[in-house]
Amino acid sequence: MALTLHYHPLASFCWKALIALYENDVPFTPNPVNLGDAAERAALLKLWPIGKFPVLRDEARGETVPESSIIIEYLDRHYPGRTRFIPENSELALQTRLRDRFYDLYVHLPMQKIMVDRLRPADKRDSHGVEEARAQLKTSYRMIEQQMAAGRWAIGEAFTMADCAALPPLFYASMVEPFGDNKGLVAYLERLKARRSIARVMEEAEPYFGMVPKEDG
Ligand SMILES: N[C@@H](CCC(=O)N[C@@H](CS)C(=O)NCC(=O)O)C(=O)O
Structure with a gap:
């Protein structure tokens, strides 16, 4: 192969x-x-x-x-297929790349910061950095809530690279910083989890979920 x-x-x-x-x-x-x-x-x-x-x-x-x-x-x-990850339309392509950056930089990295801090020895934890990461996640959640008014997926009605970028950090972020009353965000995560490709990824990860660091401090 x-x-x-x-x-x-x-x-x-x-x-x-x-x-x-x-x-x-x-x-x-x-x-x-x-x-x-x-x-x-x-x-x-x-x-x-x-x-x-x-x-x-x-x-x-x-x-x-x-x-x-x-x-x-x-x-x-x-290796193109039925799902096109970057839309042909150049404006939509730009939006897709922006949303991809948004999920990586402003959801994924703060989520990682909080998770990785849990693995540090007690005297090496970075509580200030974790607080900043939580504040970043809350801002990003509010932004996603607004974005979701525009359609089912990250940039509208087509599933793109931005949705591939969204699921992993949202799944783990929901464990470390609850979504609160951002109902559109909650529904988006559920839609993502129901997608065939994503359900398969999660099923394969399940045997390893015990390794996810669970507690603060
Ligand atoms: N910007 C990279 C980030 C990759 C990344 O952070 N991968 C993590 C796993 S989720 C990793 O390799 N961690 C191991 C390490 O940092 O030693 C990407 O988009 O692929």
């Missing part, structure tokens, strides 16, 4: 790439990477010295593609 995805089934940015692969039933070989294993970590670093996953390797085209958004654009260009 030409494509190999280096990933972990619980890792939120890996979900983003998996959703895109499953959306269009693109055949690929999954390579789960245990970052705690020195040899597996070294193999990932060889592909992408930053050492973060997902990383897609395309043997047919001789390309190594890191970064979830770039993987999705790459799939859209070279």
